[in-house]
Amino acid sequence: xxxxxxxxxxxxxxxxxxxxxxxxxxxxxxxxxxxxxxxxxxxxxxxxxxxxxxxxxxxxxxxxxxxxxxxxxxxxxxxxxxxxxxxxxxxxxxxxxxxxxxxxxxxxxxxxxxxxxxxxxxxxxxxxxxxxxxxxxxxxxxxxxxxxxxxxxxxxxxxxxxxxxxxxxxxxxxxxxxxxxxxxxxxxxxxxxxxxxxxxxxxxxxxxxxxxxxxxxxxxxxxxxxxxxxxxxxxxxxxxxxxxxxxxxxxxxxxxxxxxxxxxxxxxxxxxxxxxxxxxxxxxxxxxxxxxxxxxxxxxxxxxxxxxxxxxxxxxxxxxxxxxxxxxxxxxxxxxxxxxxxxxxxxxxxxxxxxxxxxxxxxxxxxxxxxxxxxxxxxxxxxxxxxxxxxxxxxxxxxxxxxxxxxxxxxxxxxxxxxxxxxxxxxxxxxxxxxxxxxxxxxxxxxxxxxxxxxxxxxxxxxxxxxxxxxxxxxxxxxx
Numbered sequence: 225x226x227x228x229x230x231x232x233x234x235x236x237x238x239x240x241x242x243x244x245x246x247x248x249x250x251x252x253x254x255x256x257x258x259x260x261x262x263x264x265x266x267x268x269x270x271x272x273x274x275x276x277x278x279x280x281x282x283x284x285x286x287x288x289x290x291x292x293x294x295x296x297x298x299x300x301x302x303x304x305x306x307x308x309x310x311x312x313x314x315x316x317x318x319x320x321x322x323x324x325x326x327x328x329x330x331x332x333x334x335x336x337x338x339x340x341x342x343x344x345x346x347x348x349x350x351x352x353x354x355x356x357x358x359x360x361x362x363x364x365x366x367x368x369x370x371x372x373x374x375x376x377x378x379x380x381x382x383x384x385x386x387x388x389x390x391x392x393x394x395x396x397x398x399x400x401x402x403x404x405x406x407x408x409x410x411x412x413x414x415x416x417x418x419x420x421x422x423x424x425x426x427x428x429x430x431x432x433x434x435x436x437x438x439x440x441x442x443x444x445x446x447x448x449x450x451x452x453x454x455x456x457x458x459x460x461x462x463x464x465x466x467x468x469x470x471x472x473x474x475x476x477x478x479x480x481x482x483x484x485x486x487x488x489x490x491x492x493x494x495x496x497x498x499x500x501x502x503x504x505x506x507x508x509x510x511x512x513x514x515x516x517x518x519x520x521x522x523x524x525x526x527x528x529x530x531x532x533x534x535x536x537x538x539x540x541x542x543x544x545x546x547x548x549x550x551x552x553x554x555x556x557x558x559x560x561x562x563x564x565x566x567x568x569x570x571x572x573x574x575x576x577x578x579x580x581x582x583x584x585x586x587x588x589x590x591x592x593x594x595x596x597x598x599x600x601x602x603x604x605x606x607x608x609x610x611x612x613x614x615x616x617x618x619x620x621x622x623x624x625x626x627x628x629x630x631x632x633x634x635x636x637x638x639x640x641x642x643x644x645x646x647x648x649x650x651x652x653x654x655x656x657x658x659x660x661x662x663x664x665x666x667x668x669x670x671x672x673x674x675x676x677x678x679x680x681x682x683x684x685x686x687x688x689x690x691x692x693x694x695x696x697x698x699x700x701x702x703x704x
Contacts, residue, residue: 357391374442384636467677472702478504481583487596488630493638494587515563562586568607577623593627593644
């Protein structure tokens with residue numbers, strides 16, 4: 225789809241560099257090139273000869289506690305009723321377990337110091353009530369992603385970089401049991417008949433589970449953690465995701481009920497941006513959120529989250545996002561927010577934006593504002609709606625006010641790379657205007673990307689909406 229008057233987003237790799245990668249070690253700007261690696265083909269040969277172990281090594285104190293746990297757990301289960309234990313909190317269960325654990329240790333003739341006893345109590349309680357070895361990763365605030373690839377390999381993401389975690393599961397049965405415990409909490413199921421499941425944890429973290437026969441290495445669990453502390457636009461600005469002017473413009477866009485689409489790749493921070501924008505919604509407005517697995521944590525008093533339902537074993541009873549959008553229109557919402565649009569429900573959202581629900585928002589996967597508009601057209605065409613492409617383009621142009629493009633750069637940082645207005649139509653072409661963009665400048669010696677947020681200095685077409693709420697002067701100053 226042709227789009228005019230828009231500068232393309234800066235390109236950059238989406239994956240962080242792998243430490244110790246012979247292809248990347250000598251790419252740091254300003255570093256003296258290694259003569260042994262001056263030949264690109266020699267670097268490729270080095271890469272081919274690197275041997276990397278994909279299994280975690282549990283050593284030292286953790287290994288000893290893990291070994292004792294394997295001896296204690298079977299005997300503990302003989303003395304404890306699991307159903308009764310499930311009714312207690314973790315603290316209460318620890319108190320109940322303490323004398324029983326000491327009794328079992330005496331039987332096994334194992335002597336532990338206080339630190340080892342405490343660690344053993346924790347792993348046993350996690351085993352019975354929590355998510356076993358995953359608990360320590362879930363409680364670590366620095367871990368943002370957890371990727372379990374079968375019982376012997378777990379990767380985590382810290383500060384945008386992937387690394388191998390030092391946890392292991394007993395076997396495939398142990399891992400499968402924990403996966404079932406996660407999905408059962410939200411009324412989903414995972415087994416050989418339904419080997420895929422989306423779920424969420426109590427803190428809103430997103431979970432995806434895929435089990436054999438689809439996953440050949442055993443049960444795979446992917447967890448995207450979200451911060452317990454609500455993220456605001458000011459915090460994103462302080463993190464370096466945007467500058468002052470961008471922050472002000474987005475605050476005004478949220479407060480002035482502009483229809484916003486947040487676009488970006490996987491793990492780029494779309495949900496975080498949507499949660500931060502929601503802080504600017506007037507507390508008196510009724511907000512409905514619609515998602516496949518509810519993970520949004522809006523910072524509003526009048527907020528009602530809705531969640532889709534998968535089909536049952538007979539293939540019946542499915543409730544889709546499109547069904548929920550249509551139903552939401554009968555629930556007197558001021559704003560409708562879709563966690564992510566993937567298909568024909570895009571048309572239902574555009575219809576809502578045009579029927580008095582200004583300020584609606586959504587996220588979608590795309591790499592630039594230009595591609596975002598094309599993807600919205602394609603998603604509507606994926607449905608059974610028999611309307612010409614030009615009418616779809618016009619509907620998008622009349623409904624969407626702003627596209628906010630977020631990216632995860634190759635150093636692991638998340639940046640707001642573009643804020644683009646959708647102006648309208650010229651013939652069959654959607655016309656856009658870029659208000660802000662991030663320009664890549666250089667890299668530091670340690671691989672951090674240096675760039676600059678720049679305004680285009682153009683008068684925004686959405687100024688009229690800002691004027692209706694009294695923000696026109698502040699919005700104009702932010703954009704110029």
